[in-house]
Amino acid sequence: MGNAEHPLNGDVNWLLNRAWLGFGERKAAALEAVGVNIKEHFVMVALMTTPMAQLELSALVKIDKSVITATVDSLEAKGLVVRAPDPRDRRVRRPTLTPRGRQVCLRASAATEKVERELLGLLDPTQRDAFLEVLRFYAFDEFVDVPEFTRRLRK
Template identity: 30%
Template sequence: MAPKRNEPDLSFLLDHTSHILRTQMSAALAEIGLTARMHCVLVHALEEERTQAQLAELGDMDKTTMVVTVDALEAAGLAERRPSSRDRRARIIAVTEEGARIAGQSQEIVDRVHREALTSLPEPDRATLLQALNQLTEGHLATPAESPRPARRARQ
């Protein structure tokens, strides 16, 4: 006999909704030839001069994934690797004019997908959900626990 669950399955609820949101985001961004990682790199690279390592950290990507993502952005003419203006030993990811245009489009898509996800909730519940999620990510769920077998983190 299975043990009785005494609490809601928060892990399932968060994992499931996150997975579905990622699939919807992936499909929407694919319409303009981007992945969520490509969008992330473009947007963060436009904010300020950043190295590939800094962008990888912001996007929670390992080195290999970051290289593949930047290679794809370069092949599409959306970004390029350039020497940093602040440190000539470092190379930054610079967004091209076309990349900036596409980043604007992709941000509109990301905003639309998020807005559509929230429309299934009554208006007052939307703000409550966002406030509660922010409190969790800034509080109890801000830092991963140390573990001898770390959980794999799914990323879009």
């Protein structure tokens, strides 16, 4: 059955889901070789610029508070992040990349950028630019306030 005959060929959510799963699967495989997962990579990229309180980090990368804690715990256990007390409020912890964490983040970013280049390279430059422009519109404008990644229970 060609894509024109597929019963869901006009369902935007289904199409986005297929693309999201495909990109995610390829990126997850590339990151696995480096020793981190996708959420860990998001957090590490955010921490490359500056340490920040976990709540700020959660809001920036759009990962729920409970999930960000588990993600930072995992990065800390791998020796990629340390939690330092916030100088303004000793009760607050600021995750900070370790030197090894910075190296792993750079390797992980290179691996995911390679995957993205390969996948986006399947499009001609005009399609690629339009595709990215549309994704940025939805992510940063229309859906800027949608809920974070959470641990949703499946029923």
